[in-house]
Amino acid sequence: MIFIAASLCLQIVCAVHVIRSGRNQIWLLFIMLFSLLGCFAYVMLEVLPQHWNNRHVRTARAQVVGKVDPERAVRDAERAIDLADTAANHIALGDAQAARHRYAEAEAAYRKGLALGPGNDWGTQVKLAGVLFELGESAQALALLEAAPELSRGSEWDRRTLLKARILADLGRSADARLLFEDVVERIAGEEARCHYAAFLLQQGDSRRARSILEEVERRASRMDRTQRAAQADMYRWAGEQLAELRRA
Template sequence: MSPIILLSIVLQIACCVHVVRTGRPLYWVFILLVFSYLAVLIYVIAEILPDLRHNPAARRTVRTMRNRIDPERDKRDAARLLQAADTPENRRRLAEESLRSGDYAHAAELYEQSLKGLYATDPNLMLGLAKAQFGLGQAQQTRDTLDALIAANPTFRSSDGHLLYARAVEGTGDITAALNEYEAVVQGYPGEEARARYALLLQRSGDASRAVSMFKEILTRSDVAPKYYQREQRPWIELARKELATLA
């Protein structure tokens, strides 16, 4: 059978299954079976693409692909918006895009400019500044910013912010305090990074038995987790396997 015909059959069947599973009008099945490639193209444009625009997972996938092709696009767009209108929201957006792209110096500058007036103690802006400072290797400044954040916003909670604080404390060389922070953050952190970093610090501080226990916990949790979780956490899972092999 010709590959072109085979591909047409596969696409037609896939679209027909989509029609039935999503409750589309059944006349699409007739159209798809009769008009082959043209019907598939029309069906994708008329029925599938509109759904993708409203699907969060699809939007994330599209954005990821777009960022791989042109990683600076969102940052350029944010810069143009800020140039057209210097508002707190536009400055925040450019700061976030600068942070995402690894331009920590520019991100820190923008966050510092934003932390004024009504926004002087905004917890999200302060957390953004702390992330930029940590990216610049400024562990003590990061710790100071996060201490100020909690002092000004005692009810603010962020698992990423708590992990960042533990890393900043570790970066200042305060190992005992860092171990305490890691022990606290692993209790509710939605992923394996906190456990992996805690185990690594336990290992460096000479507590190999607790490090082994923490690495094993990572593997145990991942073994019973859904596939998507295993994919997302693969770097930390592989790190745990590697370190356990070394410790053994």
């Protein structure tokens, strides 16, 4: 009985704090539904100072906020546009919509940002190429990428090359795509590039090379902590399922 009373009091205190501090009131639902767990999440992720320089706290906060309030970034970007109709704010909205896999909305936002900007914003042009690819407009996406000026080799060059490889694969230019995948897959941090390459190889019927790539993903994932893997849980789940199928075969 004492525990139940204490839990109820804590929920009330947290709910009052949400209202008085002007925080997103979806926290009220979270607090009431999940009791102590909801209160703990609210205190850790909203009340405690946000400037803690702890990677795990920042990552956990981003993950929970993303689940509790997935539209937050979109709302923030739309609010910024209401205050100032600038190219930067429209591009930020495009980023937020792309993160939510709303590629048509992201395309519109990026095009508005490019129209308002001074021109030659190749970084945003590449982002636009990415969402056009996701919308199935691979020919347009490739044209944008190829119009962008050459970069010296580095992380941005690698990201563009990975996108170009995926576009070429979608356009049926498999030999060109494979050359680019092989060139870039070992240099990009994280496992996204390897998983895209493995998916391409499976489509091409090269199960042996796909298995080799996925086994490397598995080895690398085993050296990560839970927080690192959770950020791309769906990707690692897909890789594990594909590797299991290849091993059974």
